[in-house]
Each structure stands twice: as C-alpha cells, then as structure tokens.
Amino acid sequence: MGKDQKKTGKGRLDKWYQLAKEQGYRARSAFKLVQLNRKYDFLASARCVIDLCAAPGGWLQVAAKQMPQQNSIIIGVDLVPIKPIPRCITLVEDITTESCRRALRAEMKDWKADVVLHDGAPNVGSAWVQDAFTQVELVLASLKLAVEFLRPGGTFCTKVFRSKDYNSLLWVFNQLFTKVEATKPASSRNVSAEIFVTCQGFLAPAKIDPKLLNPKFVFSEVDGPVEDEADGKKKIVEVDEEGNEVPASAALKKGSKAASTNPLAKLEGKAISTKDVMTPASLNVFAPEKKRKQREGYDDGDMTLYKECRVMEWIRHADPIGVLGMVTRMRFAEDEDKKLLKNPLTTEEIKSCLEDLKVLGKKDFKMLLKYRAAIREDLGLDVKIDEKEELTENVEIEPLDEEEQITQELERLAHDESMKKRRERRRVNEKKQREVQRMQLNMVTPMDIGLEQQDGMTSEMFDLGEVEGGKERRGVRGGRLASDDEGEVSDEEDAGAAQLQKAKNQRMRPSEVIPAAAAQDDGAEDEDVSDDERRTRRLEESLDLLYESYQQTKLERDHKHKVKEQRRKRAMEEGGEFRGIKDSDDEGASGADSSESEEDFDPAPQPSSDEDSSDSEDEAEAKKPAALAAAPSKKRARVAATAPEPAESAGLLTKLKANKVLSTDAKSRQAAMWFDQPAFKGLPGGGLEALLGSSGTDDEDAASEEDEEMADDDEEGVRTVWDELEEASDDEGEEEEEEDSDDDFTGARETFEEDEDMEDEADIDAQEQEEIAKAERIAKVGLTTAEAMTLAQQLVNRERTKTQLVDEGFNRHTDIVGGDGLPTWFLDDEQRHFRHNIPVTKDAVQAIRDKMRALNARPIKKVAEAKARKQMRKVRRIEKARAKAQGINDDEENGLTEKEKASSIAKILAKTGGAGKTKKPEKKLVVARGANRGIQGRPKGVKGKYKIVDSRMKKEVRALKRIAKRDRKSSGRKKANK
Ligand SMILES: C[S@@+](CC[C@H](N)C(=O)[O-])C[C@H]1O[C@@H](n2cnc3c(N)ncnc32)[C@H](O)[C@@H]1O
Structure with a gap:
C-alpha cells in the first residue's frame, strides 16, 4: 500500500x-x-x-x-x-x-x-x-x-x-x-x-x-413525561425504576410519594439555588426539542426529580423560565402566595397550570409568563418602560471634513467585509448544526456526515460570493437544507450593518446604535424569542462592535508607534552609534540596496495571525520611502557571491516582494560574474572578499569572517537536525509500507472509534506544506531567534535528544483553544498569548547578537563594488606600467644607459600612481609680517621649502582650497543621489 x-x-x-x-x-x-x-x-x-x-x-x-x-x-x-x-x-x-x-x-x-x-x-x-x-x-x-x-x-x-x-x-x-x-x-x-x-x-x-x-x-425522556401521540391523543407516560413506561397518573402518584419521603418540601420557603436553575438555552420551555436538561446535580440530600416551589418565589426569581423548566409544581403555600389567590389575574386556568408544570405546552408557559409579568407590575416589582422612549436618543452630529469622510468610508468597507465573513461563518455553522440534529433524528444516513464535514470546503469551492449579483443569489434556495430563516438572518444582519454604518458616519458610539438596530431585528424575529435572549444578543453584538473598534484603534496606535520607533532608530544610526541588534521593525529601513539583507534579516517565522502578517507587510510598504533615503548610511548587505536565493511564498503580496528580490539577485549574479574576471584573480589576499574586507577595520574583518562561519554552522546545524527528522520520518514511512497493520491498535480488531474517525486530509497536507516551507526558510535564512539558537546549541552539545525535542513539542500549548461560538476577542487573545515559552540561554542570545552585529557591520554592496572597481583600475594601470617598464628594460636597440632606463621607469611608475610615485614636499607659505618683514633669506623658525607671500595671498590660497573641497563634496553627493 x-x-x-x-x-x-x-x-x-x-x-x-x-x-x-x-x-x-x-x-x-x-x-x-x-x-x-x-x-x-x-x-x-x-x-x-x-x-x-x-x-x-x-x-x-x-x-x-x-x-x-x-x-x-x-x-x-x-x-x-x-x-x-x-x-x-x-x-x-x-x-x-x-x-x-x-x-x-x-x-x-x-x-x-x-x-x-x-x-x-x-x-x-x-x-x-x-x-x-x-x-x-x-x-x-x-x-x-x-x-x-x-x-x-x-x-x-x-x-x-x-x-x-x-x-x-x-x-x-x-x-x-x-x-x-x-x-x-x-x-x-x-x-x-x-x-x-x-x-x-x-x-x-x-x-x-x-x-x-x-x-x-x-x-429515555426522563426529564418529563413522554408524550405519545401515536393514537392521536396525548398520552402521558413516564419511566419507572426498572425503565418500563408507566402511565402518567401512576407516575404522578409515585411522584407524590417520592415528595413525601424526600425533603423536597425543604425547597419551600427557601430561595432556589443557582444549582437548581438551568441556563435559559438548555431549559427553554419554549423549545421542547432542546429540552435536555443540563443538570448540575441534586441539592444536598435531595435525590428526586420532583420539585416544588412557591408561586411568589417564582415571581421574584431572576430566571423565571429556568424555574418553569425545573419545577414540577408551584404552590400557594404562604400568606403572600395566598394573597395572589384573591387577585383577579390568578384565574382557575393559571391555578391548574401551576399544579402540574410537566404537562404544559408552549402556549401555557407563555400564559404563565404573562401572568407573572402582570403580577410583578401589579405588585410594583416592575416598572413599565416605554421602549420607544428608550430607543430614541438625541445624538449631536458634527459636520465631517473630507479626510475624515474618507477614513470613515475605509473603515466602513473594512467593517462590512468582516461582517460579511462572520455571517458566512455563522451560516456554515448553523447548517452543520442542523445537519447533526437531523442525523440524530435519524433523518440522514451516517454517510451524510462525512459529506457534511467537508461542508466548509464545498461551500468555499462553490461560493458565488464574488460573482456579480450576489444579492440575487440570496434569493435562491438550494437543496433541502436551505430554510427561510437563513434568508431572514442575512437580511436582518444587513439591516443591522446598515444601521451601524449610518451610526458610524454620524459619529455615534456603537452601543448607542444597538437598540435601534436590534429594534429592527426584533421586528423580524419570531415573537417567541424571549426578552432574555434578545437582550443577550444585543449585548453580544455591542461587545463585538466595541471589540472591533478597540482593535482598530490598537492597530493604528501600534502602527504609529512602530513608525516612530523606526525613525528614532534611524536617527541614532545616522549618528554613527551602534544600537544593538536590529529587530524586524528595522528591516524596512535597510533600504532599496539591501533587498538581500531584507531576506537575511527576516525574523524566524513567528506563529501569528493572518491579520498580523498582512499588517507587517503593509508596514514594510509604508516604510520603504523612508528606507530609501536612509540607504547610504546603512551597512547591511551580503556580498553578491553569497547572496541567498529568495524564499518562496504563497501570497500575492509576497510574490511581488520575491520578484523584487529576484531582480536584485540577478544583479548580484552579474556582479559576481564581473568580479570573477581574471583581473581580480591577481589581487593580493584573494579577490572580492579581500576587497570587501579591506573596507572595514580589522575587527570588522574578523567579525564578518566569524559571522560567516557561524552562519554556515547554523545552516548546517539546522539542516542536520532537519535532515535527521526527515530521515527518521522516511524510515518510518518505509516501515509503514512494510507493515500490514495500519491502525492504532496493533492486533486489535476494528473499533467504533476507528470507523467514526476520518482523517481530515486537507488539513494535514496544509500542515505538512507549512512545515516544509518553514524548514526551507530556516535552511536558507539561518537561525534568527534566541529560542532556535538555544535548541540548536543544545542539540549540537548533546544536551537534548531529538526525541526529547519532539516530545516537548507536544505541550499544553499544542491544544489550540478553539471551537464554534467562542468570541473573536477570546480567540485573538489566545492566539497572541497561548504560546509555549522556550527558555533561552545567555550563550544563545550572545550568539544571535554577535551574528546580527557582524551583519550590521558589513559595508553595503554598492560601496564594496565601487571600491573593487577602483582597485581593479589601479591594478590594470600597474600591469600596463609594468609591461612598459619591462619593455624599457629589455630595450637594447636605443642603447640607453642603466641610469636612463631607471629614470624612464621611475617616470612611468610615477604616472601610474604606483610605487614609483613620490609626493612632492609642499611649499610653506610664510607671510612677511612682524620680524620677517623686509628680511632677506630664510625666515625664522621655518624649516623645509618656503615662499614668502603677503597676507592676502595666503588667505586666497586657503579660500580656494575650501571652495575646491566643497565642490568635491557636493559633486559626490549628487553622484550618490543619482
Ligand atoms: C479503543 S479500544 C481501547 C484501547 C485501549 N484503551 C488502549 O489504549 O489500548 C476499545 C476496546 O473496547 C473493547 N470493548 C468493546 N466492548 C467491550 C465490552 N463489552 N467489554 C469489554 N471490552 C469491550 C474492544 O474490544 C476494544 O479493544
């Protein structure tokens, strides 16, 4: 296989x-x-x-x-x-x-x-x-x-x-x-x-x-009586101790017996504990199909399902629906309850409903809740709020200028986009949920589950979201799963989004908008949805909005901060001072010349969200103009010959970046070829490396050499570790092929779990690809984080084995907290902070620091190339001169004396600017002033060649020198700018 x-x-x-x-x-x-x-x-x-x-x-x-x-x-x-x-x-x-x-x-x-x-x-x-x-x-x-x-x-x-x-x-x-x-x-x-x-x-x-x-x-349906409608009538059945069905009447008798033996009577006069109260969702009496009780256990000593409470307890209770779902009967036991009996609102129907809550239907529960609301109002426990009054708010609208309008428009578009995505996700989840329910009701075969698991994929594959006329598409109801409420949901949400947008344009706070948006929603909602649910929904929406706006401001703040930080660093560096290791923020500033160094300095891949990565790309783009200006002052480039190949990446943005790197890389190759010419071979110290080395100090040389070694070592180290892993997995792969048993349980027969578990192939492939890409990147770029360096050093020093490393890889942080229904802020936070901290050693930090320092100390490529060109010209001149000198030396025809030959050779060498050239001693200008005025011969205190001049001439000569120097400088700057 x-x-x-x-x-x-x-x-x-x-x-x-x-x-x-x-x-x-x-x-x-x-x-x-x-x-x-x-x-x-x-x-x-x-x-x-x-x-x-x-x-x-x-x-x-x-x-x-x-x-x-x-x-x-x-x-x-x-x-x-x-x-x-x-x-x-x-x-x-x-x-x-x-x-x-x-x-x-x-x-x-x-x-x-x-x-x-x-x-x-x-x-x-x-x-x-x-x-x-x-x-x-x-x-x-x-x-x-x-x-x-x-x-x-x-x-x-x-x-x-x-x-x-x-x-x-x-x-x-x-x-x-x-x-x-x-x-x-x-x-x-x-x-x-x-x-x-x-x-x-x-x-x-x-x-x-x-x-x-x-x-x-x-x-069985032990939570309440089972309604058997097979014969058209409602037959109430319950289950006895032996699990047999018994008629409800008998069960009720048993219930009352149980009540007498059980201290449930204790519940009377005692507030219902939170343990007794179910969550509204799990105990929604209006949705009997969801009536599964999320039981929290009996009260101490209370081991029955039969529960009673007083009517006034229920009326006062914060969770009336929860109580209705839990309690079997409500009694008018005490004086305050009995007073209610005299209230005209307490009709006979209400009384009989309260007698046995387990046999009630949706309509009865509604009636009881209305009764409760009326009684609460009657007793002054509730004050009726005029909802309309609550919803209308006076908002001051400030006129917006054009820039603000543009920003808001952009914000709106971004928000719309995220809302759209969320809607899409929610719809897929709802669909899945419905399918699971259908499956539980035996409405689908288990085969359908497998199909449904790929739901996300198929929905993406056939998504018509991008096709024009998406709105019309909404009207289409495809397949048996499409239901009316789907359409409603999206329409409602659209309405909500529109409201929000409006509010944003008018500078309202999101929380101020919600009631209005929710009011619209409410109109479309089923009237059975309880107030509690509606409130919760509103709350969730407002929280979502607040969170989004919080993130937006945070992003902006972060961005500004990064730009400031970058500027400060550049200023420091231009001052000539070394400021430690460059972090990723600095990369953008390395300039156009250092596109290779951009690669070299790429930080090790950090697990970050999509948003983060796109942010950083945007930032890099934003930094580029500034980086261009700063380019000459940077000393960060690798020699052309050792320039690494650009890393591959999947996204469009990175592709563009990769292309740019490629072009620079091509230039580097050209340069490498050029420097490969025989003329450079003769250079003392061995070619280009020597030339580059000569540009820096001895220390720098040593540092860069060391660095190269270190980088090589790193790469080797990583490759070795990786290769080992690869080899190991290959070996295992081979073994796998040899083996016949291909399951969890060697020798055990197939289990239900095995049947049920199906591999999510797409996920695993994506994961593998990601890991391969990571490995390639590490192999190319080398280690850039102290954590990675620590692990590598430990592996090399045999302080840790490969198995240990793999084992430690599976820690509690490998369990990615996720799942449907978790709020986005929570997932974002988890992604940011739910990380495994690998302890780093001092040595590793020092090694990384040295590596970065050495890289920083390197001259930029253009300077190195210019120096090399100059050197090459000089070498050519010397070779030419040497050939001429040889010619003069070998010349017998002209009959030159040795002295004449020597002087001609010296002249040639002097012209080439080579060894033969001797500097003419400069004449010293002496102003005939003071003791020197009018004297004949050498002025006092002056050694060497001199010339007596008047003071004006001396000033003029100085001025000329100054002007010449200035001109040289400005022409140099112009060249550099070109
Ligand atoms: C998933 S395997 C257990 C694997 C085990 N925990 C291990 O680590 O090796 C499930 C096992 O349940 C056993 N099993 C299923 N029904 C059983 C039963 N009624 N009595 C005993 N064992 C049963 C099957 O024989 C099967 O070996």
Whole structure:
C-alpha cells in the first residue's frame, strides 16, 4: 500500500501514531491517557487501577509506567485477550456482564481501586446513532463497575461520544462525583466525537438509586413525561425504576410519594439555588426539542426529580423560565402566595397550570409568563418602560471634513467585509448544526456526515460570493437544507450593518446604535424569542462592535508607534552609534540596496495571525520611502557571491516582494560574474572578499569572517537536525509500507472509534506544506531567534535528544483553544498569548547578537563594488606600467644607459600612481609680517621649502582650497543621489 493511500485510508498514520511506535506503545490512544494524566495527575499516587476495555493495552502500558513501581495493581479487562504486560493482570470479559464483576471481585479481594479507566468502543457495523447509543451504554456499564470498586474520593475517567445522550451521562456523573470535567486531549482526532470525562472525588454514597445506572432510565425522556401521540391523543407516560413506561397518573402518584419521603418540601420557603436553575438555552420551555436538561446535580440530600416551589418565589426569581423548566409544581403555600389567590389575574386556568408544570405546552408557559409579568407590575416589582422612549436618543452630529469622510468610508468597507465573513461563518455553522440534529433524528444516513464535514470546503469551492449579483443569489434556495430563516438572518444582519454604518458616519458610539438596530431585528424575529435572549444578543453584538473598534484603534496606535520607533532608530544610526541588534521593525529601513539583507534579516517565522502578517507587510510598504533615503548610511548587505536565493511564498503580496528580490539577485549574479574576471584573480589576499574586507577595520574583518562561519554552522546545524527528522520520518514511512497493520491498535480488531474517525486530509497536507516551507526558510535564512539558537546549541552539545525535542513539542500549548461560538476577542487573545515559552540561554542570545552585529557591520554592496572597481583600475594601470617598464628594460636597440632606463621607469611608475610615485614636499607659505618683514633669506623658525607671500595671498590660497573641497563634496553627493 502506498504512503498516500495509507494516509487517506484507515491508517491515518499521524504524529501520534509515529510517536507511539517510537516510544513502544501498542496504540496511539496511549497518548490520550498520558495527556489526561498530565492534566489531572491521577496515576502518580494510584495504588490500584482498573482499565476497562483495555485491549491492546496502550493505557495499561501508560499506567504501568506512571504509577508507583511497588505495591501497585493494574487490572485490564477486554473482550479480546491482551498480550501480557509487566505488572498488569489481564482478564477476558465483557464489562456489561455479571461474570466480569465476579472476576474483578476475585482479583481485587478487599482492595478498592483509586482509579477506574474506560476507553471502550463498541464494534462497528450499525448506524452511527445506534453505535453512539451502545457506547453510552458501555459507559454506564463501566460506571456501574466503577461505583462498586472505587474507593471514596477515587477517580473515574471515561471516553464518551458526544451524542444526544451526552448531557444525561454528565448529569449522572455529577450525582456521584464532586468534580466532573470533560477534556479533549490533543491526541484525540478533531473529527472524532469522542471526549474524555474525568470524574474526581467519588462520593461513595451508601445507597445509589438504581435508576442512575439504568440506561433505559438515564437515556429515555426522563426529564418529563413522554408524550405519545401515536393514537392521536396525548398520552402521558413516564419511566419507572426498572425503565418500563408507566402511565402518567401512576407516575404522578409515585411522584407524590417520592415528595413525601424526600425533603423536597425543604425547597419551600427557601430561595432556589443557582444549582437548581438551568441556563435559559438548555431549559427553554419554549423549545421542547432542546429540552435536555443540563443538570448540575441534586441539592444536598435531595435525590428526586420532583420539585416544588412557591408561586411568589417564582415571581421574584431572576430566571423565571429556568424555574418553569425545573419545577414540577408551584404552590400557594404562604400568606403572600395566598394573597395572589384573591387577585383577579390568578384565574382557575393559571391555578391548574401551576399544579402540574410537566404537562404544559408552549402556549401555557407563555400564559404563565404573562401572568407573572402582570403580577410583578401589579405588585410594583416592575416598572413599565416605554421602549420607544428608550430607543430614541438625541445624538449631536458634527459636520465631517473630507479626510475624515474618507477614513470613515475605509473603515466602513473594512467593517462590512468582516461582517460579511462572520455571517458566512455563522451560516456554515448553523447548517452543520442542523445537519447533526437531523442525523440524530435519524433523518440522514451516517454517510451524510462525512459529506457534511467537508461542508466548509464545498461551500468555499462553490461560493458565488464574488460573482456579480450576489444579492440575487440570496434569493435562491438550494437543496433541502436551505430554510427561510437563513434568508431572514442575512437580511436582518444587513439591516443591522446598515444601521451601524449610518451610526458610524454620524459619529455615534456603537452601543448607542444597538437598540435601534436590534429594534429592527426584533421586528423580524419570531415573537417567541424571549426578552432574555434578545437582550443577550444585543449585548453580544455591542461587545463585538466595541471589540472591533478597540482593535482598530490598537492597530493604528501600534502602527504609529512602530513608525516612530523606526525613525528614532534611524536617527541614532545616522549618528554613527551602534544600537544593538536590529529587530524586524528595522528591516524596512535597510533600504532599496539591501533587498538581500531584507531576506537575511527576516525574523524566524513567528506563529501569528493572518491579520498580523498582512499588517507587517503593509508596514514594510509604508516604510520603504523612508528606507530609501536612509540607504547610504546603512551597512547591511551580503556580498553578491553569497547572496541567498529568495524564499518562496504563497501570497500575492509576497510574490511581488520575491520578484523584487529576484531582480536584485540577478544583479548580484552579474556582479559576481564581473568580479570573477581574471583581473581580480591577481589581487593580493584573494579577490572580492579581500576587497570587501579591506573596507572595514580589522575587527570588522574578523567579525564578518566569524559571522560567516557561524552562519554556515547554523545552516548546517539546522539542516542536520532537519535532515535527521526527515530521515527518521522516511524510515518510518518505509516501515509503514512494510507493515500490514495500519491502525492504532496493533492486533486489535476494528473499533467504533476507528470507523467514526476520518482523517481530515486537507488539513494535514496544509500542515505538512507549512512545515516544509518553514524548514526551507530556516535552511536558507539561518537561525534568527534566541529560542532556535538555544535548541540548536543544545542539540549540537548533546544536551537534548531529538526525541526529547519532539516530545516537548507536544505541550499544553499544542491544544489550540478553539471551537464554534467562542468570541473573536477570546480567540485573538489566545492566539497572541497561548504560546509555549522556550527558555533561552545567555550563550544563545550572545550568539544571535554577535551574528546580527557582524551583519550590521558589513559595508553595503554598492560601496564594496565601487571600491573593487577602483582597485581593479589601479591594478590594470600597474600591469600596463609594468609591461612598459619591462619593455624599457629589455630595450637594447636605443642603447640607453642603466641610469636612463631607471629614470624612464621611475617616470612611468610615477604616472601610474604606483610605487614609483613620490609626493612632492609642499611649499610653506610664510607671510612677511612682524620680524620677517623686509628680511632677506630664510625666515625664522621655518624649516623645509618656503615662499614668502603677503597676507592676502595666503588667505586666497586657503579660500580656494575650501571652495575646491566643497565642490568635491557636493559633486559626490549628487553622484550618490543619482
Ligand atoms: C479503543 S479500544 C481501547 C484501547 C485501549 N484503551 C488502549 O489504549 O489500548 C476499545 C476496546 O473496547 C473493547 N470493548 C468493546 N466492548 C467491550 C465490552 N463489552 N467489554 C469489554 N471490552 C469491550 C474492544 O474490544 C476494544 O479493544
């Protein structure tokens, strides 16, 4: 089987698979336990662990490694035999059976387990929904064993599939453990619905309600009576302890019995705790299909589902809908409640509705809420606010000048664009959600899920967003998923955006606009949407807007700051002082001549958001004119011969940049060819390098030499590390091809998880490409960050191994926090700050600093080339003169004497400006003043050649010199500008 095939097929040989192989684990799933244990640390102190569904034994291996080596027991149970693992006992049992329980009891004797693990997955074959249900049943079976064998305070860690029964399971866990948390370890595939729930602090109640562990009870509609409309009539049914359906009347009787034995009466006169109150979304009585209770557990000592409260408690409560969804009955128990009975608003219908809330429908709940609102008003608890009054605000509008208008227009366009993107994303998410719901209702085959997973891709592929007439497209309803509300959403949002725009133009604060925009939205919304939801939505919108405007100002501020900073640095450098390592901000300032150095100085690729990178590109563009002016003063260029090739990049902007680099590179090649001419070969010290070297001081020479060596070393170092990795992965790749078993569980049969997990090939390819690009870049540019240098030095000095490095690469920061529904500001913040800090050593920092200093000290290319040209001309002249001198020397025909020959050769050499040229001693001008006035002969105190002049002549000569010097300077400057 080819490598590619394996990737797309069941093999899905990802990094965790490779790592498992490398570290000798039997299954990649071992890392899930490693990561869970890293988070909760339950293995280090455990003396007894039971691993349910343990084959092929990856988790057992981890447990054996991480638990104390002495006096500890590890028992693994699975349907299939597990190859022996040191220190582990393995049983072949079905965890749902009594015989498994007996076998465990026999092994455990009097011991209690500190930790019970469960990673079970049923066999594949049936539909997704059924498989998911079997899995949750398996979880309940494992919980049953856990509660029998766990010690008080013990930990139960289980895999759960996020099916529609997920919340019910969580609710059950909450009844039995003090802390329940769900985690998705990094090694768990994103496409998998699995999640790991860690339940800590087993409560070990003396008696456990058998219903809690009965799948029929837990996963049926136990939240309320089941409405059976098969025969056209509403038949109310409930589920008894054994999981059988019983008529509601019987159930109600049971309920009242339960109420008498249960201290629910305690709820009377006591405010309903926050624990009792569900979130509006999970307990929205107006959306029965979403009626899954996100149970937070019973109150202390309260173990029933039947709940009562007083009517006045409900009327005063901040979450009336939550209370309606939770409470079974409301009573007029105390005086203040009884007063309500006299109120004409409390009709017979209201009273009977309050008697049994579990049988009510949407209409009844609406009526009750209206009743509550009326009573609150009646009692003076609420003051009616005239909404219209609230919405109209007087806003002072200032006239705008043209520049401001342009800026605002730009802002508006940017905002519109981002809104559009958000809308698009939301629509895709909603679509996905609907599909999942349909799937849960058995309306689609599991095959459709796979298709739906590529939804994002297909929607992009066939996106008509850019096509003209996009508006008309909105009217088109394609496929069975398109619903009317989709259109409504976008229209509403458009209206909102328009409002916002209007507000921006009028300089209103976003928060001032929201009510108006929301009012429009409200008009279009379903009237069933509660006030709370509407308020939350408004709040979210206003928060989004505030966040966006905050980011905008921050960006502007950052940009200004960077430009200022850059200017300051340039000023310092022009002053001739060295100011340390150049940072990335400085790059733009390196000037047009240093396009190569731009490459050289590119900082190591930082994980940054798209926005960031585009920002920096913009900034680089903005800096260019300033950089051009500063060019002559910069000394940052590599010699043409060693100029690196431009890095490839994908984006259009970078392509343009790359082209520019290419052209400069071509020039460098030309220069290199030119300097390769034989004339340069004769230069003392060896050609161009020597010429360049001669331009600087000795120190600089040494520094640049050292630097080159260092850079070479760096590159070599990186290449070696990278090559090693490549080789390793190649080797593994070959092994993969050799091997037949291509799955997580060597020797284990296929599991449900395997069936459910599908590799997101596109993602992995993109990731690989990115990594290759990164590696190429490092190979070309060398190391530019202290972190990278630290790691490289540690590798070279053998302080760290490759495996350690790879292992450390998987840290808690590898779990990218994400997911639908998280606010953008949060994701932005995470991206910025959720980073792994690699400790850097002093040596590494010094090495990078030296490297940068040496690079900074190099002369710019043009200066070096000019010097080389001058030198070459000089060499040519000398060679010519030498040939002439040779000719004179060899001349026998003219009969020149040796003396004549010598004087002719000296003349030639003097002309070339070479060795033979001697400087004429300058005549000293002496003004005949004071003691020298009118004297004959050498004036006093004057040595060498002299000339007596009057004072005017001396001044004139000085002035002429000054003028000549000035002219030289200005002509030089003009040349440079050209
Ligand atoms: C995902 S694998 C477990 C992998 C294991 N944690 C490891 O690290 O090697 C799921 C296992 O559940 C087992 N299994 C499924 N139903 C079971 C049952 N009723 N009783 C016991 N084991 C069961 C399967 O045989 C399979 O080996």
